[in-house]
Amino acid sequence: MTRKPVIVTTELQYTIKADREIAALLEIEEGSEVNDRVVKLSAGGTVFVHARSLSPLERMPETMKEQLMRADIPIGRILRTHNLETRRDMGELEILEGEPTFDGVPVLSRAYKIVHNNYTLMWINERFPIDKRWRL
Amino acid sequence: MTRKPVIVTTELQYTIKADREIAALLEIEEGSEVNDRVVKLSAGGTVFVHARSLSPLERMPETMKEQLMRADIPIGRILRTHNLETRRDMGELEILEGEPTFDGVPVLSRAYKIVHNNYTLMWINERFPIDKRWRL
Numbered sequence: 001m002t003r004k005p006v007i008v009t010t011e012l013q014y015t016i017k018a019d020r021e022i023a024a025l026l027e028i029e030e031g032s033e034v035n036d037r038v039v040k041l042s043a044g045g046t047v048f049v050h051a052r053s054l055s056p057l058e059r060m061p062e063t064m065k066e067q068l069m070r071a072d073i074p075i076g077r078i079l080r081t082h083n084l085e086t087r088r089d090m091g092e093l094e095i096l097e098g099e100p101t102f103d104g105v106p107v108l109s110r111a112y113k114i115v116h117n118n119y120t121l122m123w124i125n126e127r128f129p130i131d132k133r134w135r136l
Numbered sequence: 137m138t139r140k141p142v143i144v145t146t147e148l149q150y151t152i153k154a155d156r157e158i159a160a161l162l163e164i165e166e167g168s169e170v171n172d173r174v175v176k177l178s179a180g181g182t183v184f185v186h187a188r189s190l191s192p193l194e195r196m197p198e199t200m201k202e203q204l205m206r207a208d209i210p211i212g213r214i215l216r217t218h219n220l221e222t223r224r225d226m227g228e229l230e231i232l233e234g235e236p237t238f239d240g241v242p243v244l245s246r247a248y249k250i251v252h253n254n255y256t257l258m259w260i261n262e263r264f265p266i267d268k269r270w271r272l
Contacts, residue, residue: 001137079223080223080224083223083225084223085221085222085223085251085252085253085254086221086222086223087215087216087219087220087221087222088216089219115221116221117221118221
């Protein structure tokens, strides 16, 4: 849309233990290891998307785990290099106000799961700021 | 990109028998039934994409077959309502000149296969005219 290259910047990248909420979301045991990754997508110096992904490590092929944790590789490319057959189950789609993600600018937030063999491989929440930056 | 609704118009929709070339492409027997569908995607009265799909009917769930042949439903939505896990195997990406698709305007043409259970469920060729209509 901007006709400029999209840059993926990793803001944070941790392995966490699933708390009750995350365990329920991903349908895994509480305490299982989860990759928690936050990236920003920007073009021409402007951030257009903020995305958080939660991926249960126990369900990741080994090489995929490495790619995911090496960061700065878009999810779509990671899935493609592994020839995984997946579907996307769309979840919430809502407008959130007063969130810190874009310094309080209202955001359009959507969440979905990338599903493989009927297991959630990844939960993703993308947030798009609602302001003039989209007047391209 | 246009900020206008995208309209899917079916140009043709036939059941054909696979000739040798199509059989090889889809890895099916020669003579098997294939759904051959050509759609145009337009927005604000301008056609932006011309897409042809070839789908072996023997691999389609019954309800999917009906949707596909009822036309005017985008492929993405058909796949979604069936909860199919798929991957996309990208094929040719090339510029073609002198094709009738857009009255001789050069087109960017890409082809890919939608794969499910390691079988090709659908071969798709999308063509994008290379001209000023993209200066939105």
